[in-house]
Amino acid sequence: MLIKFPSKIPASEITPEPIYRARRDFMRGVVGAGAGMALSSAWAAPAHTDKDAVDRGPDWLRKQLAAARPDVVVAKDPLTPFYNVTHYNNFYEFGYQKEDPAANSEGFNPYPWNVEIAGEVGKPGSYHLEDLLKGMELEERVYRLRCVEAWSMVIPWIGFPLASLLKRFEPTSKAKYVAFTTLKDAKQFPEQKSYFSSIDWPYIEGLRMDEAMHPLTILAVGLYGKALPNQNGAPLRLVVPWKYGFKSIKSIVRIELTETQPKTTWSEIAPDEYGFYANVNPKVDHPRWSQATERRLPSTLFSPNIVPTQMFNGYADEVASLYSGLDLRKFY
Ligand SMILES: Nc1nc2c(c(=O)[nH]1)N[C@H]1C(S)=C(S)[C@@H](COP(=O)(O)O)O[C@H]1N2
Numbered sequence: 001m002l003i004k005f006p007s008k009i010p011a012s013e014i015t016p017e018p019i020y021r022a023r024r025d026f027m028r029g030v031v032g033a034g035a036g037m038a039l040s041s042a043w044a045a046p047a048h049t050d051k052d053a054v055d056r057g058p059d060w061l062r063k064q065l066a067a068a069r070p071d072v073v074v075a076k077d078p079l080t081p082f083y084n085v086t087h088y089n090n091f092y093e094f095g096y097q098k099e100d101p102a103a104n105s106e107g108f109n110p111y112p113w114n115v116e117i118a119g120e121v122g123k124p125g126s127y128h129l130e131d132l133l134k135g136m137e138l139e140e141r142v143y144r145l146r147c148v149e150a151w152s153m154v155i156p157w158i159g160f161p162l163a164s165l166l167k168r169f170e171p172t173s174k175a176k177y178v179a180f181t182t183l184k185d186a187k188q189f190p191e192q193k194s195y196f197s198s199i200d201w202p203y204i205e206g207l208r209m210d211e212a213m214h215p216l217t218i219l220a221v222g223l224y225g226k227a228l229p230n231q232n233g234a235p236l237r238l239v240v241p242w243k244y245g246f247k248s249i250k251s252i253v254r255i256e257l258t259e260t261q262p263k264t265t266w267s268e269i270a271p272d273e274y275g276f277y278a279n280v281n282p283k284v285d286h287p288r289w290s291q292a293t294e295r296r297l298p299s300t301l302f303s304p305n306i307v308p309t310q311m312f313n314g315y316a317d318e319v320a321s322l323y324s325g326l327d328l329r330k331f332y
């Protein structure tokens, strides 16, 4: 499998990493009992420029990232190169063009960072990210990320199951949903002070409790072995691989367990186009475009890489049972 590089990078600057994780010969990771995920280590070598790979994370985070369990892999697809993962983003707080988040997030400083844990939990409070991560075993997860706009990537995240975090705060029997909130700070996010924005900031998202507790659902603090770049949602973002990318909310400051279904940014803006569930589904088209295929990045006009979209983004074996009896056309 040949990986094409964006033409912007001169060939001399490309430092193909030997094979990313070449030292890992076979898989030994197992995620959650009975999850039965397809594990494989056979993917092509990704590459990125050393310049792009600057690790901005604080020491405590770097140490934890370096100790991450390397081989909990659930997608065998070739990885999307680091450059594409970090220069083709949706992070509207930094602008609406795909290159805006990389260009406008240089000055964003995500450390130190606090997260408020609220609602239906035994131990609510405001916690330093560093404390939330203490004793948390980080793992690498290679997941497909499928945006509702019909492009996709394959990203080696580093993070931990959201379930591991939620359990610590002792959800009450009334906890039926989890609501997430992105930082609101117009000084750091230029678009939050724009009068023309159609988004009612901060960005909010939510999951049903069983989705939140599913072993595939993670909170990421890194990718490609490094602290999460600002444009990818530093320092803490959700990753729910069987749902459209907009569910994977970035730069989280608040996690609230609720009894009723929380509001979510995109379903508030356009409820006919974006639902609460947002499960990847090639059979349910967006009102304005087909969801049957996707552009797997890198994909260019002259070298298109179009692949069929899979039910639940290829994670049906693991998650389809969560939705048995639910009309996926109605609950899109
Ligand atoms: N706070 C916030 N989170 C967000 C978004 C956003 O605009 N703001 N965009 C979402 C969308 S539409 C997608 S596809 C993914 C993109 O993640 P990536 O840029 O790391 O690939 O982030 C999601 N999380």
Ligand SMILES: [Mo]
Residues within 6 Å of the ligand: 090, 146, 147, 148, 149, 244, 245, 246
């Ligand atoms: Mo998206």
